[in-house]
Amino acid sequence: MRILLCTTGFDNSITHGGARCKALPEGRKVVYWKKYSAMEEKRMIRDFVETYYLEGDYNCAETLLLAANDAYALGLPEGAHRLVSAFGAGMGCERACGAVCGALAALGCLRANGRAHATEGFKELSAGFVNKVEAECGSIECSALMERYRKEDTRCLDTVLRIADALDAYLRETE
Template sequence: MLIDKVRKYSDKEKYDFNCSERMLFAASDEYGLNVSEDAMKAMASFGGGMGIESICGAATGAISVIGIIFTKDRAHATPKVRELTIEFMNKFQDKLRTHNCDELKKEYKDEVKGCGHMLDTAAIILDEIIIREKGE
């Protein structure tokens, strides 16, 4: 399950990923995505709510996975990606009441687990969508 991989990458001393990187690394591992090093690096700028505590990095990391798995060539050729992204973001907000990094940190960030609650929530929702869509 994706949540197990997300938790695997929580070791700050070993990995030291931001939430967005962690989600993509975990998903690449779980789903065998073989995501390029450049794609992994691209996620660096989405941590901390894109540096301004806007949209949660766990969420942006998760929707990047939707794009990687379901996009055929480009976004406009794959309207399903937009639908799945909206579904993910709505479910994430329904579970946590917001997708704003600053608000989520105030509500859920833990001294020991950091943003683990947001990452776990994102992993559960993303896994459900991917399993359903792939018919597994």
Template sequence: MKKIVDELNKQELAHPLEEQPLYHKNCAEILLMAANEKYNLGLDDRFFKAVCPYGGGLQTEKTCGALLGALAALGLMYTEERPTTNDRMKEKSKLLVAEFEKEFGSLDCTCIKAIHRSETEGCAPVKIRAAQVFEKVVNE
């Protein structure tokens, strides 16, 4: 999934500098898009639009959008049809939150950006590491 995230990040950079903001995909969108491609979730653009507000820490630099996009992917992958207690989804979600916090030292966008954001690449390194955490959780 790391490779997919890297490719999605680079798509924005393929455009002239002044046009790049028009093609930007935030952390939540990228994580969900990468999971969609890797795990054949069959999502269309409506799903990515739905998680767009999660980017930038819910647009308020609160909970990291990369975590939220990854949680949305886990929900799609592990939530069962009702009736169910969704124990597997809950287990994976709790593990993702714990592993994400261990990796970044926080769940908060402001804190993560202060330490892990790149001056030249923005949050691209955060998205890649979040994808690695996601893969670890899925594979456990």
């Protein structure tokens, strides 16, 4: 069962999975619910990370994509997180950080116009995000980030939150 993060907007609409609806889909479990004012309507990716990563047991890449979907209303279909599942734990071999890969997938959803090659400056935009993460975290390699930030009880939560914050900031910087 997929976890749903639900909010009631200032207009009393229900939002879940980044999409507005009149009612929750049948058989869905609500694990987070809060009423937001108009000023709070804009959410940050970090607001959704703990629920997906710790409570939902999604990996780092899946968490970033799902949290970005909720924060930025990407409208991804059910199961879209599976597209980045193999990127968790640095592609399973502690190489490129899965959270960075999930964030890049979200960046593509938000900023690529159809195809990356057809989007002027998209390569540079992606590289800019990777460079930002590397500057802020010291690396984009899973093994180095795990050595620096991993904790036994929360796994890579600190890293995933750092990447979520970096993506939010980068999206604001590059608007």
